[in-house]
Amino acid sequence: MNLATFIQNILNSLTLGSLYALVAIGYTMVYGILRLINFAHSEIFMLGAYFVFWGITLVHLPWPVAMVLAILVTASLGVLVDQVAYRPLRDAPRISALISSIGVSFFLQNVAIVFFQAIPREVYRPAWLEDPILVHGVRVLPLTLFVPLLSLVLMLLLVYIVYRTKTGLGMRAISKDIETSYLMGVPVNRVIAVTFGIGSALAAASGIMWALRYPQLQPIMGTIPGFKAFIAAVFGGIGSIQGAVIGGLTLGFIEIMTVAFFPDLAGYRDAFAFVLLILVLMVKPTGLLGERPEDKV
Amino acid sequence: MPTTQTTPADDVILETRELTMRFGGLLAVADFSASFPRGSITGLIGPNGAGKTTCFNMITGFYRPTSGEVLFEGVPIAGLPAHKVCRAGIARTFQNIRLFNNETVLENVMIGRHLRQKTSWLQTLVFTPASERENRRDQARCLELLDAVGLADLAGEKASSLPYGAQRRLEIARALATEPRFLLLDEPAAGMNPQESEDLMGFVRAIRQAFGLTILLIEHDMKVVMGICEHLWVLDYGQTIASGPPEAIRSDPKVITAYLGEEHAHA
Numbered sequence: 087m088n089l090a091t092f093i094q095n096i097l098n099s100l101t102l103g104s105l106y107a108l109v110a111i112g113y114t115m116v117y118g119i120l121r122l123i124n125f126a127h128s129e130i131f132m133l134g135a136y137f138v139f140w141g142i143t144l145v146h147l148p149w150p151v152a153m154v155l156a157i158l159v160t161a162s163l164g165v166l167v168d169q170v171a172y173r174p175l176r177d178a179p180r181i182s183a184l185i186s187s188i189g190v191s192f193f194l195q196n197v198a199i200v201f202f203q204a205i206p207r208e209v210y211r212p213a214w215l216e217d218p219i220l221v222h223g224v225r226v227l228p229l230t231l232f233v234p235l236l237s238l239v240l241m242l243l244l245v246y247i248v249y250r251t252k253t254g255l256g257m258r259a260i261s262k263d264i265e266t267s268y269l270m271g272v273p274v275n276r277v278i279a280v281t282f283g284i285g286s287a288l289a290a291a292s293g294i295m296w297a298l299r300y301p302q303l304q305p306i307m308g309t310i311p312g313f314k315a316f317i318a319a320v321f322g323g324i325g326s327i328q329g330a331v332i333g334g335l336t337l338g339f340i341e342i343m344t345v346a347f348f349p350d351l352a353g354y355r356d357a358f359a360f361v362l363l364i365l366v367l368m369v370k371p372t373g374l375l376g377e378r379p380e381d382k383v
Numbered sequence: 384m385p386t387t388q389t390t391p392a393d394d395v396i397l398e399t400r401e402l403t404m405r406f407g408g409l410l411a412v413a414d415f416s417a418s419f420p421r422g423s424i425t426g427l428i429g430p431n432g433a434g435k436t437t438c439f440n441m442i443t444g445f446y447r448p449t450s451g452e453v454l455f456e457g458v459p460i461a462g463l464p465a466h467k468v469c470r471a472g473i474a475r476t477f478q479n480i481r482l483f484n485n486e487t488v489l490e491n492v493m494i495g496r497h498l499r500q501k502t503s504w505l506q507t508l509v510f511t512p513a514s515e516r517e518n519r520r521d522q523a524r525c526l527e528l529l530d531a532v533g534l535a536d537l538a539g540e541k542a543s544s545l546p547y548g549a550q551r552r553l554e555i556a557r558a559l560a561t562e563p564r565f566l567l568l569d570e571p572a573a574g575m576n577p578q579e580s581e582d583l584m585g586f587v588r589a590i591r592q593a594f595g596l597t598i599l600l601i602e603h604d605m606k607v608v609m610g611i612c613e614h615l616w617v618l619d620y621g622q623t624i625a626s627g628p629p630e631a632i633r634s635d636p637k638v639i640t641a642y643l644g645e646e647h648a649h650a
Contacts, residue, residue: 252497252518253504259483259494266481269443271469271498271561280504 090224095346097230101299103338104237108292109315110322110330111244112285118261118325119281121180125187126167127289128312129194132305134160134290135209135297136202142210149212157290164286165279173275198305209301233295240291241331244284248327253280261325310356317363323376332374337362396421396597397442397473397565402451402461404437404621411437413621415451419565424591424598426612426629430641433618435601436478439567442599443475444468455565470498474563476554478570478601484543488534488553491542492525495560525560531593532556532586548579552586559594566590568600572607580604584611609633617641 109131116124137159141152171190175183215229248254256277259267268274296311297303318337322329337359345352366373395418402415412434419425427435440446442453444465453461460468474495483491500521502514529535532552537545545553551571558566571587572580584607591598602608608615608629615632617625619641625632632638 247508251504251507252493252500253507255486255490255494256497258486258490262483262485263481265445265465266477266483267494268465269445269469269475270495270557271466271474272494273466273498276504 091346093224094226094230095342097226097234099339099342100234100335101230101338102342103335104234105292105296105299105334106311106315106318106337107331107334108237108240108288109311110319110334111241111327112289113316113319114322114324114327114330115257115281115285117319118327119257119264119278120172120176120183122172122183122187123316124172124285125184125312126171126190126194127285128308128315129191129198130160130164130167130286130308131289131293131296131312132198132303132308133163133194134286134293135303135307136198137290138294138297139207139209139303149210153291153294156294157287160290160293161283161287164282164289167286168279168282173278195305195308202303202305204305206302206304209297209303211298211301215298229298233299236291236295240288244288244327247284253277257281314356314359317359317366320373321362321366323373325377326373326375329373329375394420396456397599398454399438399442400452400454402438402441402453403449404434404441404446405449410621412441412618415616415618415623417616417623417626419597419599420614421597422591422595423613424587424600424611426608426615427599427601427618428603428608428615428632429618429624432620434621435618436569437621438618439475439569439599439601442468443473443567466498469561469563472562472564473567474558474561474565475567476551476558476569476571478573480547480550480554482542482550482553482557484541486542487538488529488540488542488545489522489525489538491553492528492556492560493521495557496521496525499560499562525556528556528559529553531559531590547574551575555590559590564595564597566596566598568598568602570601570603572602572604575604577606580607583607587611 109127112127112130113124116122116127134156137156138152141147141155142149147155167190171186172183175186215232216227218225218227220226248257256267256272259270259272260274260277264274293308296307314337315334318333319330320333321336322331322333340358340362341355344358345355398418400416402412403410404412415438427438429435437446441448441461444460444463444467447462451461452459455471455473458471460471463471483494500517502511502517506514507518526535526538529538532555534549534553534556537549542550542553555568555571568587572583575583587598587600588611590596600612612629615625615627615629616623617632617638624641625635625638627635
């Protein structure tokens with residue numbers, strides 16, 4: 087492997103890794119606050135991609151406008167899912183909301199099949215993302231620079247929200263102790279709604295960029311990336327945003343680099359993530375940065 | 384709701400009427416009817432498991448009472464969600480300290496400001512001047528509160544790093560940040576040495592004065608109870624067995640049997 091290929095592989099790893107990370111953040115935030123694994127998250131990812139496709143083909147919006155609108159619409163949808171499917175179950179046993187999330191996942195997938203049909207669709211890619219450019223003599227796909235950079239911007243924005251705004255403080259408070267948060271007057275339901283909105287917006291951004299990277303849309307496109315992002319979140323320590331980012335990037339690097347160095351293993355590519363999950367659960371079930379569950383007195 | 388009670392509403396800030404909590408077959412609190420004059424410091428005492436904390440949980444909206452009513456300034460609040468009760472002007476601390484351990488001392492107090500902030504979350508995200516102004520004002524206010532409880536120097540420390548007594552004071556500062564008129568303290572002197580308990584008594588009186596509070600406290604330390612409470616309610620097995628000024632309670636035979644007697648047996 088020469089240096090140029092190696093650099094391309096690094097960029098590919100960063101691209102895939104940040105896409106996983108963006109989705110993993112949504113899983114980890116919702117888990118942190120509600121102790122709920124939101125299985126519908128992978129469908130949010132898928133719908134984000136379809137909304138852009140709609141915006142471009144049906145309404146003829148310019149590409150960036152379609153992307154921003156799709157992210158906003160998907161974020162609202164994420165809030166709606168919480169209001170309809172999870173909020174009524176807030177006081178129910180945790181397993182109920184989990185089952186509800188599986189139901190929402192199937193529901194959204196089938197709605198997508200009805201509305202968008204099951205046949206895979208080609209995605210329009212703007213030329214400025216697709217035509218390779220030369221950076222110091224290395225041919226680079228602009229997309230592999232665009233995705234990590236936009237992801238970085240979104241993650242910095244998230245860090246700002248979580249650590250610098252009152253809503254972020256509310257999120258941290260709720261994830262530590264939801265009961266005390268209620269008693270201290272934190273508007274818990276509103277903060278949870280914002281959390282779902284943010285998580286869904288990030289998933290939509292990831293889904294849209296995923297569709298640019300692998301330009302095909304289909305209603306089940308969220309399933310495998312969703313699973314892998316979930317594994318990334320568990321690997322990093324579910325509940326921890328930093329952990330989700332580290333987990334996502336690690337998974338991206340493992341997948342790309344293993345195939346790059348051992349091309350024979352390319353067929354097992356999807357298996358790496360699951361092997362990683364099994365190893366994590368065996369060796370360190372709380373993940374890299376996960377907190378051990380505190381005993382409440 | 385009509386506020387024509389037998390007692391003038393402006394004298395009594397909070398009143399409970401036959402407040403009852405049942406957990407399955409267990410009657411945790413039965414027909415707790417009490418009234419709390421504005422500006423008073425009242426103690427709720429009784430042996431372990433008497434239902435004191437259950438009363439707190441019903442008043443603060445943490446439990447929905449099985450039956451009965453809570454009137455806060457004449458308005459019924461029993462069964463309201465906890466954050467609405469808090470917004471109405473009732474705040475509390477906890478028997479087992481429940482701070483947000485990973486956040487700083489200042490952030491813990493800022494959480495209490497959440498419900499009094501007027502700018503929307505969207506405004507804070509996009510950094511509008513109004514939200515910035517509000518944020519600065521609230522931070523200054525929280526620092527004042529920390530100063531009042533003697534923790535101003537530790538504003539940037541992680542809450543979990545504080546010593547025990549300071550954590551109790553931080554909980555009080557966090558409760559004060561919600562701008563309560565009625566403050567419930569659940570065993571504020573727990574784990575304190577005699578000197579700290581002595582300081583606590585002065586502190587409780589001082590915050591009542593400074594913030595115009597009515598205070599209801601649960602306490603096992605009889606020196607503290609007798610030292611600062613103007614009125615006592617005594618619970619035993621969920622029943623109200625006595626109520627009155629501390630001197631009367633001290634000599635009430637029923638209380639001595641149920642509570643002080645047991646206390647002596649342990650000592």
